[in-house]
Amino acid sequence: MLKWALIFAVIAIVAGLLGFGGIAGAAAGIAKFLAVLALIVFAVFLILGFTVAKKVT
Template sequence: MLGWAITFFIIAIIAAVFGFGGIAGAATGIAQILFFVFVVLLVLSLVVNALKGKKPKV
């Protein structure tokens, strides 16, 4: 999911360089949503693993 967020962020940067403001804004919004979903799922996963008492696989 983080990879998709980075992909949309790069698309937004390229679109902004070429002057496509609408596409850049939309891609930025999608990237932000994906990034925050990633962060929420990461924190949730860490909390659940901490409550289970399992050691994380490294």
């Protein structure tokens, strides 16, 4: 998921440099959404990992 966020961020930068403002804005929005989603999923799995590890050991 983070890989796709980085790909959309690069697309946004390239589109912005070439003058495609609408595409750059849309790609930046998608990249931001995917990055936040990846951080949320990471935090959930981190919390689950700590809680499950305590129950298993």
